[in-house]
Amino acid sequence: MADMTPSEVTRLQTTLQRLLGSPKLTVNKPSRKGMSVELAVAGEVIGTVHRDEDEGEVSYAIHITVLEEDLPAA
Template sequence: MSTISSSEIARLQVCLRRLLDSKGLTVNPPPRPGLSVEIAVNGEVVGTVHRDEDEGEVSYAINLVVLEEDLPATAGK
């Protein structure tokens, strides 16, 4: 895993906003050195981004976290 530069963060934000059709999505640098880049929607952190480089190819893995308490109730409950 390698560090994500500020220019990559900006490019990822543009790409993810377009891909997910979410203007409220932001890709934020780590709050402290050594922590992960965070993805937020309307200011609420919903996941992290990790950069991987293998044989000169760069990819980004996104881990989204959805809490059970944030899920809508099912019918009949």
């Protein structure tokens, strides 16, 4: 897994905001090297973003976690 540049973070954030229809979505680079890039909505972290490079092709995978306690009642 390679680290993301500030430019990549900005471009990915802009793309995800457009694709998911939320200007409140942010991609946050970690304060320490080796930590995961975080995906947040309105300041609340909802998951992580991972960068992968294989044979010159770069892709980004997003892992979103939803806790059962955050779901509406059945």
